[in-house]
Amino acid sequence: MRFKDVFSIIGPSMIGPSSSHTAGAVRLGRVARELLGAMPKEADIVFYGSFAATYAGHGTDVAVVAGLLRFGTDDARIPDSLRLAAEVGMKVTFRAGAGAAVHPNTLSVELRSDDRFCRMTGCSIGGGNIEVIEASGFDLRFTADYPTMIVFHGDRTGVLADITRLLSGANVNIGYMDVDRKGRLGEAATAVETDGGLSDDLLEEIGRLPGVTGISYIDLNGGAEA
Amino acid sequence: MRFRTLNELAELSVREEKPIYRVMLEDQAMESGRTAEREWDKMKQYYGIMKEAVRKGAAAEGGSRSGLTGGDAKRTLDYALRPDSSLALDAGKAMAYALAVSEVNASMGRIVATPTAGSCGVIPGVFVSSQERFGWSDDDMVGGLFCAGAIGYVIANNSFISGAEGGCQAEIGSAIGMAAGALTELKGGSPAQVVHAVGLALKNTLGLICDPVAGLVEIPCIVRNGFGAVNALAAADMALAGVRSVIPSDEVIQVMLEVGGAMPDIHRETAQGGLAQTPTGRRLAEQLAAGTRTSGDRKDGENDGE
Numbered sequence: 001m002r003f004k005d006v007f008s009i010i011g012p013s014m015i016g017p018s019s020s021h022t023a024g025a026v027r028l029g030r031v032a033r034e035l036l037g038a039m040p041k042e043a044d045i046v047f048y049g050s051f052a053a054t055y056a057g058h059g060t061d062v063a064v065v066a067g068l069l070r071f072g073t074d075d076a077r078i079p080d081s082l083r084l085a086a087e088v089g090m091k092v093t094f095r096a097g098a099g100a101a102v103h104p105n106t107l108s109v110e111l112r113s114d115d116r117f118c119r120m121t122g123c124s125i126g127g128g129n130i131e132v133i134e135a136s137g138f139d140l141r142f143t144a145d146y147p148t149m150i151v152f153h154g155d156r157t158g159v160l161a162d163i164t165r166l167l168s169g170a171n172v173n174i175g176y177m178d179v180d181r182k183g184r185l186g187e188a189a190t191a192v193e194t195d196g197g198l199s200d201d202l203l204e205e206i207g208r209l210p211g212v213t214g215i216s217y218i219d220l221n222g223g224a225e226a
Numbered sequence: 227m228r229f230r231t232l233n234e235l236a237e238l239s240v241r242e243e244k245p246i247y248r249v250m251l252e253d254q255a256m257e258s259g260r261t262a263e264r265e266w267d268k269m270k271q272y273y274g275i276m277k278e279a280v281r282k283g284a285a286a287e288g289g290s291r292s293g294l295t296g297g298d299a300k301r302t303l304d305y306a307l308r309p310d311s312s313l314a315l316d317a318g319k320a321m322a323y324a325l326a327v328s329e330v331n332a333s334m335g336r337i338v339a340t341p342t343a344g345s346c347g348v349i350p351g352v353f354v355s356s357q358e359r360f361g362w363s364d365d366d367m368v369g370g371l372f373c374a375g376a377i378g379y380v381i382a383n384n385s386f387i388s389g390a391e392g393g394c395q396a397e398i399g400s401a402i403g404m405a406a407g408a409l410t411e412l413k414g415g416s417p418a419q420v421v422h423a424v425g426l427a428l429k430n431t432l433g434l435i436c437d438p439v440a441g442l443v444e445i446p447c448i449v450r451n452g453f454g455a456v457n458a459l460a461a462a463d464m465a466l467a468g469v470r471s472v473i474p475s476d477e478v479i480q481v482m483l484e485v486g487g488a489m490p491d492i493h494r495e496t497a498q499g500g501l502a503q504t505p506t507g508r509r510l511a512e513q514l515a516a517g518t519r520t521s522g523d524r525k526d527g528e529n530d531g532e
Contacts, residue, residue, distance in 0.1 A: 001227070001383050006254045007268065009341045009378035009387070009404075010349075010371050013275050016331030017291075017443040019343040020388050020495075050390045053496045054441025057292070057514070059334065079291075079334050104390035104494060126388025126396070127341045195259055 003129060004145050012128045014073040020105050021051065021058030024124030026078065027220055029067020031132055031144050032109040032120040034218040040111040043068055043085075043092045048101035048108075051124075061094050064107065068092075073128060102133065118216075135216075138180040138189040144220050146175055146193040151206060152214035155181045155188040159211045166209070167194065170202050187213075227253045231476045232380050232424060236417035246411055246420055247369040250376035270368045272338045276327065276350035279337050283326025290332035292514055295444045299326035302452065316359050317456055324351025324455035328448040341378045341387040341400055344436075344443045347451030348401035349374055352409055352458045366412060374408035377424055384476070385483040389436030389495040392486025394450065399431030399482065402454045406461035415466050425471030425478045427461035432478075433485050435493035437500025440511035446501055 003009060014023040033040065045064050047055045055061050059079065066081040068090065077084060085092055097108070103123035110119045121134035132142050135150055142148050153159045160179070167174060173195040181188035197219055207215045229235040229249075239246045255262040284303055289296035299322050305311055306318025313321065324347035331337045331346050340349040353367050378387065381400045386392035406423040415423070431454075439445040471478065492499030501507050 003379060003382040003387075005227075005257050006250055006265075006372060006375035006379060009382060010269065010375040011272060011338055013272060013336065013338050014343060016334050016337055016343050016346075019339040019341075019346075020390060022343065023339060050495045053498065054438075057441040058443065059291075074336055076336070104491070104496070105388070124388075126382070126386060126391065127339050128343075 002125060002131075003127070004143070008127060008129050008145065012073045014128060015076065015078045018058045019128040020124040020126055021054065021060045022063045022078070023073040023128035024105065024130050025060045025063035025107065026067040026071060026073045027128065027130050027144065028107060028120070028122045028124065028132075029064035029109065030070060030220055031067070031122065031130070031218055032111055032118065033068045033070055035120055035135055035150065035216045036111045036113060036116055036118045037216055038113040038116055039088060040068055040090055040113055042112040043090060044110040045092065045094050046097040046108045047094065048097045048099070048106040049104040051105050051107050052096035055094070055096075064109065065090075065092055068111070103131075135189065135191070137182070140178050140180055140189055140191040142176065142178060142191045142193055144218050146195065147197045147217070147219040149192045149194065149198060149203070149206070150216040150218070151190045151192070151212055153188055153190065154211040154213065155183075155185050156211045159188075159209070160190060162209045163190065163192070163206055166202065166206055167192070170199070172196055172198065172202075227257060227379065229253075229376075229380070230383065232377065232421045232479075233474070233476055235376055235380060236421050239417040245369070245373070246376055246417055247372040250372040254372070266368060269371050270364060273353075273364060273367055273371060275336055275338050277354055279327040279330040279335065280323045280350055280354045282335060283328070283330045284322060290329065290442075290444055291334055292440070292442055292444065294439070294442065294510065294514075295332055295448055296329055298448065299323070299329050313456065316355060317459055319355040319358070320351045320455040320459055321452040322351075323354050324348055324451040325448055327351065328451040332442070332444045332448065340374070341382065341404070342389075342397045344389060344447050345397040345401035345451060345454070347448070348398065348454040348458060349405045349408075351451065351455035352405040356409060356412065362412065370408040370412045373411045373420070374404035377404045377407045381479055381482075384479050386486055391494065392482065393489045393494055394434040394436040395431045395482055396486055397436070398450045398454045399428055399434060402431060402458045402461065403427040405455070405458035406465070409458060409462040410465050413462065413466060415462075419465045421475045422469070422471045423461045423465035425473065425475030426464050426469065427458060428475065428478045428482060429471065429473070430457060430461070432481060435489065435500050436495040437493060437502045438495065438497055439502050439507040440514050441497040441502070
């Protein structure tokens with residue numbers, strides 16, 4: 001099911017004017033920000049399809065940047081996000097990408113901080129709902145409707161078993177998983193959607209597992225603004 | 227959720243002897259892992275936001291950022307108060323309130339997507355005007371929103387709710403179907419009548435393209451919300467009077483999918499066709515493009531890498 005619950009239909013509460021171009025874009029920006037795990041110094045945003053044609057009119061540009069600042073979809077500061085980003089030293093560029101997109105409303109974000117880099121591609125599928133289709137070079141699909149952990153790890157026997165064992169030990173139910181690897185025994189990444197939120201301790205424990213090289217945690221309903 | 231189609235939803239409602247909104251509420255609590263009370267409160271908060279948007283828009287506090295639109299809600303409401311208005315007061319209010327919420331949306335004000343921001347006026351227009359008319363409580367209306375959500379959930383997962391995917395029929399069309407079904411239940415209609423109301427409403431918007439002038443959610447989106455509210459009232463009245471959707475509503479939803487899939491890109495929110503590409507539509511888009519370059523209300527400068 002692309003749409004999971006009643007609040008993906010009635011909702012979100014949001015600043016207008018477009019749920020796909022504004023609210024969905026805020027959420028996509030927020031996912032990218034959580035993937036990076038830090039305040040970006042540089043953000044390069046590329047719009048495709050209908051996004052490319054109309055991003056300025058719908059405020060899609062200010063919406064993505066609001067997400068990078070960790071604003072919610074109904075934050076009254078969204079229209080001011082470009083100024084607020086400049087104030088915290090974030091350098092933002094926008095451009096329209098060429099070529100066919102997988103979905104009419106698609107965008108890619110590349111983020112850099114002093115020591116981190118991440119790339120994310122996602123689609124805004126209507127009513128503020130999103131589908132991420134790429135995270136840092138991996139074909140990972142998830143909606144961020146639920147708390148979502150992205151684990152970067154080596155493609156080794158038992159890594160997933162270690163992760164799921166820790167989750168089950170903490171009584172966390174997995175709703176959905178997606179795994180991709182760049183090659184056999186190469187780099188791999190796993191997206192795990194869970195029914196409940198994950199504690200910092202649990203995330204640290206998973207991050208220390210053998211073979212795990214990085215971890216990001218996305219909880220669009222929780223977490224504080226920064 | 228335990229239902230994938232409107233037929234399954236109506237069957238659950240009949241079998242468990244509870245209204246559709248109740249089925250949705252209980253399934254929602256199961257899905258989210260939160261209590262039904264908490265989900266109810268969240269929806270009630272959303273209804274508060276809708277009422278506030280009606281109030282702001284009707285007082286003409288919602289001028290759009292582009293300057294293309296604004297003030298039509300107040301104009302329409304004033305006219306609805308006249309004894310010679312064709313719609314008469316109650317339907318006129320539904321129309322005016324729907325315009326009001328859409329105008330607030332265009333002004334980057336706060337609204338609730340129902341199911342999208344482009345179609346955010348239809349449900350508040352129908353709900354707030356009907357509440358005033360029939361004296362229903364806020365809790366009655368919150369139940370109505372769960373019913374509308376159940377209908378939208380089926381439409382979204384079997385077809386689409388975004389203009390970019392399926393044209394305006396997917397946005398305004400879905401909103402009208404949701405509002406019509408919910409109003410039918412609020413007025414005591416049976417689950418079967420609720421489903422007929424949805425099918426009747428959807429049939430009337432099949433094929434509606436998404437062709438926003440300058441790509442903005444203003445022209446023709448705002449007036450389509452106003453018309454949508456009136457159509458929802460009409461569909462609910464038809465269903466309550468006993469009119470049936472001879473083509474079952476679940477089959478109508480499949481037609482929406484077929485039509486939207488066949489719709490050319492220029493008619494799916496890209497502003498490359500339809501009203502957006504009329505001589506006047508193009509002129510307005512060019513004026514706005516020139517205006518935003520010089521007005522400086524968008525902080526472009528070094529933050530714009532274009």
